[in-house]
Amino acid sequence: MSIDYRAEIERMKRELDVTVVAHYYQRDEVFEMADITGDSLELARRCQADSNPWVVFCGVGFMGQSVKVIAPHKRVLMPKIACCAMARMIDGSYFDESVEYMVKHGIDKEQILPITYINSDATVKSKVGEMGGLVCTSSNAYKIIEKGLESGKKILFVPDRCLGQNFAIQMGLKSCVIGAGECDPREADVICFNGFCSVHQLFSVEDINFYRQKYPGIKIAVHPECDPSVVLAADFAGSTSQLIAYVNALDPEQKVAVGTEYNLVNRMRKGNTYVLSATKPECPTMNETTLEDLYRTLKSIETNEPINEIVVDEHTIYWANIALERMLAIK
Ligand code: 13P
Numbered sequence: 148m149s150i151d152y153r154a155e156i157e158r159m160k161r162e163l164d165v166t167v168v169a170h171y172y173q174r175d176e177v178f179e180m181a182d183i184t185g186d187s188l189e190l191a192r193r194c195q196a197d198s199n200p201w202v203v204f205c206g207v208g209f210m211g212q213s214v215k216v217i218a219p220h221k222r223v224l225m226p227k228i229a230c231c232a233m234a235r236m237i238d239g240s241y242f243d244e245s246v247e248y249m250v251k252h253g254i255d256k257e258q259i260l261p262i263t264y265i266n267s268d269a270t271v272k273s274k275v276g277e278m279g280g281l282v283c284t285s286s287n288a289y290k291i292i293e294k295g296l297e298s299g300k301k302i303l304f305v306p307d308r309c310l311g312q313n314f315a316i317q318m319g320l321k322s323c324v325i326g327a328g329e330c331d332p333r334e335a336d337v338i339c340f341n342g343f344c345s346v347h348q349l350f351s352v353e354d355i356n357f358y359r360q361k362y363p364g365i366k367i368a369v370h371p372e373c374d375p376s377v378v379l380a381a382d383f384a385g386s387t388s389q390l391i392a393y394v395n396a397l398d399p400e401q402k403v404a405v406g407t408e409y410n411l412v413n414r415m416r417k418g419n420t421y422v423l424s425a426t427k428p429e430c431p432t433m434n435e436t437t438l439e440d441l442y443r444t445l446k447s448i449e450t451n452e453p454i455n456e457i458v459v460d461e462h463t464i465y466w467a468n469i470a471l472e473r474m475l476a477i478k
């Protein structure tokens with residue numbers, strides 16, 4: 148007899164002390180089952196405030212890890228421990244090399260303030276915390292960089308070069324990317340690691356021109372993980388939640404093309420909303436989680452044999468938590 152996954156998931160959610168969490172990029176079938184949905188910042192905040200001891204996180208590794216770091220008493224399981232490709236571009240040793248690069252180019256270590264995008268491993272967040280730095284997300288990066296600048300230090304921004312450059316442009320700051328052309332840290336305010344999101348690299352200025360030619364007056368809204376040339380050419384850039392709010396506030400007759408992950412754009416208001424790409428911009432790792440995986444994970448709590456539990460060592464939790472809390476303290 149086949150299992151009715153939906154009905155079983157609903158039953159276990161009622162019977163177990165568990166909260167199911169999903170990022171906007173999850174497949175619809177999984178997303179519909181979640182108790183908490185949101186962008187990275189909202190998910191971190193809401194999971195911390197949630198009282199259930201169990202969290203089943205449908206997303207990518209750094210998101211589940213972040214919950215474990217800010218609420219270590221919780222048991223966090225992930226139906227698939229799928230890694231964000233951008234987060235995998237930097238580890239502790241690449242972070243150390245970036246700091247060394249700045250030191251070699253004449254900046255004292257004490258004069259460096261590292262900021263890591265939340266899309267990074269807990270070990271990187273921990274190193275950032277130890278150096279007095281903090282975390283940001285795509286929805287609060289402006290505020291976090293602004294706060295960071297108050298220290299009078301140079302900002303080392305990891306791992307997303309696009310996010311770092313986009314906010315530097317918006318704030319009128321000078322930026323450069325280590326390993327991409329000339330990058331003299333003495334000449335820049337924001338020094339970026341050379342990481343990127345392969346999904347958001349799919350959107351181009353040609354895509355924007357195509358839509359503007361086809362539908363004069365169309366609005367273009369993109370995620371700040373897109374290339375700076377794309378963000379500069381767009382009408383709006385924002386986090387996943389900010390993109391949803393932007394599109395919802397438009398007149399229903401206003402056409403809009405959105406440059407972010409497919410599952411989210413496909414769930415936006417129907418009619419007059421387009422995916423800003425000729426290819427289907429799916430995040431492969433976000434897409435790995437299925438309804439069956441969610442069912443199995445909840446079942447593992449029910450049978451007291453938890454699977455795919457997020458484990459982070461104490462030292463990493465201590466410093467990564469400081470980096471995350473510094474961010475959460477900034478309203
Ligand atoms: P948000 O913080 O906007 O949800 O973005 C997360 C992400 O991974 C975008 O690719």
Ligand code: SF4
Nearest residue numbers: 231232233344346430
């Ligand atoms: Fe990571 Fe890009 Fe997927 Fe976001 S869309 S989770 S940055 S790989």
